[in-house]
Amino acid sequence: MSFRKTVKLACGLAGGSTVLLVAAAAAESRGYFGDKESVRASPWSRFSVLQAAQPTAWSAGKHTGASTGLAWDFNWDKREPSTLLTNGKKENASEDPSTEQENGKPKATRHILLIRHSQYNLSGSADHERFLTHLGREQAELTGQRLAALGLKYDILIHSSMTRATETAQIISKYLPGVELVSCDLLREGAPIEPVPPVTHWKPDAVQYHEDGARIEAAFRRYIHRADPKQTEDSYEIIVCHANVIRYFVCRALQFPPEGWLRMGLNNGSITWITVRPSGRVALRTLGDSGFMPPDKLTRT
Structure with missing residues (x-):
């Protein structure tokens, strides 16, 4: 059997650095690495080849980012069933606590589609002049x-009360007949928190950060949370803002540092899709999806 076939078979059966060492030793004896002088002079010496081929000792500090040490908070929305049980005071003392907790568990997933308003008149000074x-x-x-x-099957279409968001929602609603349209002042644009960097x-x-931040945080708490235990089917809600x-909602929902909200960019009319599972797990399905628009229609103003 030839040398190459022998090495190939050995690697297939055994694998690992031991086989590489044996193969390299055999290769050296047969002259595959060349004479000694050329080995010393070449960067592709048997030693550098072996060093590159062997896996290095694993070190978390070298191969991964620094961990924050923070675990996922399953009670981030203050709706974790185990925390909602009354403290020793039950209307029905005969009810098993485990049964009460099971009945209080959410069973449906909430899908929240966040739509950024479309391009608007940037020269307008007042809100009513900033129309699409x-x-x-x-x-x-x-x-x-x-x-x-x-x-x-959309359940509701909520929108910011600002002109550009209201007009965007009204146009969208033409394609979603029967879906209730609701305006909300909490969703108005603002400065949620001072960005870093x-x-x-x-x-x-x-x-402005103090006032807007409290309002936008209130909007997050109102709209981004797990389903109510009484909800039996998955829901799909649209929020135009x-x-x-x-961006602030995304950071808060994923438990990322909210100060990083300005590191993301969103096109006008784009779709950001967040899911909130009954367990409290949150997933970002899309961030600023605008691939359905032709390139010449894309803007970020």
């Missing part, structure tokens, strides 16, 4: 068509 541009209306039509094409082109004052709100 012609391109913005086209974008909203495309988003509405995309949501309809998904074929999902900071940016030079946008610097709200401290009072703003880039800052959506």
Whole structure:
């Protein structure tokens, strides 16, 4: 049997660094690495080949990012069933605590589709002057068509009360007949929290972060949470709002540092899809999906 066939068979049966050492020794004896002088001079010496081939000792610090040491908080929405049990005071003292907890467990998954408003008139000074541009209306039509094409049973369409979000939602609703349209002031655009790292082109004052941050956090707590135990079927809810709100929601829902919200970019009319499981697990299915739009319709203003 030839040397190459022998090595191939040995590697297939045994594997590991021991086989490589044996093969390298045999190769050296047969001159596969060349004469000694050339081995010393070449960077592809038998020693460097073996060093590259052998797996190094595993070290978490070398091969992974630094761990924060923070575990997933399953009670992030304060709806973990075990924490909702009354403290020793039951209306029905005969009820088994385990049965009560089982009955209080959510059973449905909530799907929350966050839509960024379409392009609007940037020259407007007041909110009512910041209406959708012609391109913005086209974008909203495309988003509405995309949501309809998904074929999902939408439960509600909630939107920010600002003009650009209201107009976007109204256009989208044409493609979703029968879906209730609801306006909410909590979803208005704002400065949720001072971003890290900071940016030079946008610097709200401290009072704006203080006021907007509390409102946007309130919106998060109202809309992003696991299903109520009484909900028996999965739900699909659409929220039309703003880039800052959506990015903050994503960070909070995934338990990422909320200060990182400005590191993400979202196109106008894009779809961000979050799922909240009955267990409290959260998954980000899409972030700023706008692949359904032609390239010449894409904007981020």
